[in-house]
Amino acid sequence: MRFRLDKNALIYGYMLSGSRKGVAISVDDLAEGISRDECSWLHFDYTHPDARAWIEQKSELEPVVIDALLSEETRPRATLLKGGVLLSLRGVNLTSGSNPEDMVAIRVWIDEKRVISTRKRPLLSAQDIVALIDANEGPETPGEFVATLANRLIARMQETIQETEDKVAEIEEAVLTAESYSLRSEIADLRRQAISLRRYLAPQREAMLQLQSDRMTLFSTDDHVRLRETTDHLIRYIEDLDSVRDRAAVTQEELVNRLSEQLNNRMYVLSIVAAIFLPLGFFTGLLGINVGGIPGAENPNSFMLFILFLVVIVSLQVWLFKVKRWF
Template identity: 55%
Template structure:
């Protein structure tokens, strides 16, 4: 039987590999080993029961590992670190900005992580352990997991830049209304991504300042590189957001200009036909005494007069550079 909520479990050998653990191996508690990683689905009732009653963790840590929503953060509890991070959602039919969270407790001998939705970065670590190239210490695990989260974000961040590139190129050739929906969508994606990545940057910077015995200066140096990558992603998102804003303003200006040109043309047409409407209305009144009713040339005379009026108007409009 064992704990059904255990997704991955490994007893790490300190050389990049590890022995896989099952739910039955942790039935009575965390194995007594140099370094153990246990990855749970915290929505599973058995996983929640194990973390609550058999993990030996404090109440604060248990609550953090089982909470439904958590903002990225890093907190030191004695010789352990309580961390919450997020990664992009790369599951099929999902929005990348609908980010998935992972909660981590790491104290040098135990690494306990929990999640609700599938996280591919955890699977990357499993593949590395199976290949013998995984983490060899608790500090190395933290660096590798953070790095895996950043690597998974790369394609998503670049995709937003590519979308804006395409919009800018299309904006040069056309001013379709459909571009407004594309720009709004990419801006929404960028804003959502940045809203989650900004607190994650703060959490990573906090991690660099924390001092625990198992997290060496070499680990901090590697984590700073990961943090620099995250900061660059945020800067790229800021640039993409600004470019999308400029493209949206440019499109709005062009559409407004098109509308103004059409309204201007209609105004010119209305101005040309205004005196013609006056003439026809005046001559069409149903009262006696209208001149030319008995003259067979009256229609042609009126037509010539209206033609001359239109020509005079067009000449005047042209002279004043109204069109």
Template identity: 50%
Template sequence: MTNGFVYCLWLSGEKAGQSLDTESLRQWTPEQGCIWVHLNYHAKEAREWLQGSDLPGLEIDALLSRDTRPRALANESGILLALRGVNLNPDSAPEDMVALRLYADKHRIISACRRELQSVKQLAAQIVSKTGPATPSEFILSLCDKLTLIKTDFINSLEEKVDDLEEQIVTGNSRDVRNEIAELRRQTVMVRRYLAPQREAFAALQTETGHLFKKSEQLRMREIRDRLTRAIEDLDALKDRASVTHEELMSRQSEELNQRLYFLSLVTAIFLPLGFLTGLLGVNIGGIPGADTPWAFALFCVILVVLVLLQLWLFYRKRWL
């Protein structure tokens, strides 16, 4: 196969787990067994193959669409899905979620994705080892399950990061924490943006696909949807914790700033009378007391020390220190 065809595998039949070549794909009929074709929709050959297939125009446009939101559409012929998965590719941001488009009927699955998706790789490995799904409905369930599991693991990693940030603030080691909190809040917002519509897509799969899903498979889809709902709730709680952590950080920084300003105010209050006296006695005019007395300067220093001690005592009595 060319680069546009990432995976092209038999799900059932005598050749289950094996790859299809170009000729086998062209001559495929439903009686031979279920197949899965995974495309890189950005490749020219994949786009040409889709446009020359027998799929309706709506499904072809959806599979080739560049910007999609999670959704599920079911009709008499099959199911059209648009899902999102966590981006685990090297040097990529996990919250930059990968879009996956999928069309499935009773005998075939056609999926399209531009970037690599870990859930798809895991499914392909299971199918090749003959431990994966054998029907389109099982394939969809397995895919949704793996996508949800990876999202849950990612949210758990975010929770661990929040725990570390909270500990840093409590221990006072809060340097550069504000940037990390801002990045964490940005990640939660971006992930939350796609999880809610994906939950609705799972709900549509659960209730609108009786022609493809068995009753037991609908119940399993409900469990997957419930797990995604819990993940969304955890993400909402994570967002609230990040907000509280940010507020605590701002409060601590404000408190530290107030303490410094308070200390400077006390220093100013102590040296204000001292500066007044030294400025008064430093004027260059006649009549300054003690100008001709040798011990006048020492006495003046003693008076200043006593004045400082009196101010400190007064501040202590008023609980300003």
């Protein structure tokens, strides 16, 4: 029975090698069956029911591979299985209005003649490979496909990480010149972004290192060289994220110290004012009680004498504070 597949289930399909290199694969071609003599790439939206049905019923993959390709949650990894390699990689989310740390996952199975990948959200790195294929410069083997995909995923992280570093530098400068409490939330956002990115990139580094193992026979020497270069870039980006995280933490501590110092200075001034007016309030309150016998009540110069007395009290307080070096 011919398997019917909705056209939206298959995102991309191309022949990577042979006489039909660069030829697009349609859902009708899938229904008829694809020759295993030439290398092909099929890229599915795993949330589509028809895509799930085709992978489960027609892909001839092992159950563990099927589960991995259709899994909702996944962690970056590279696993050598019978007949091929199972990959799960992530790239930054560059969709407009989205958070870069909300990374997009792509799951890939490769064997000698097939590349089957799945995703939920659009991934620009997959579009890059399509552009290379259309320009007749695309990968011709599964190993070359993985090397190209990993390279594009890591390359697209550069701008995001550089923007994060620039923001940290701007905040570091602003902390030295500004007194804005809003900087605290900006630093917290940067630290959260750096931590989130690193949380996904660290296991991806391990996956990239596993791809360079001698056991991965699907990769040529050139593929291993490209994977090694890509891994070096990834490690550098992880180190940059560590630096961003540490710089943000130090900047946040400096900001908290400066804000605490400002608060302490203001509280100090208020304490001095309160200390000065404390005895004045005592004397004015004492002489303001409504009972008989208040000294100077009948003397017309009593008010001026009392003001002079208060001035003397304030002068003595100021002298005492200076002696004690309280200001």
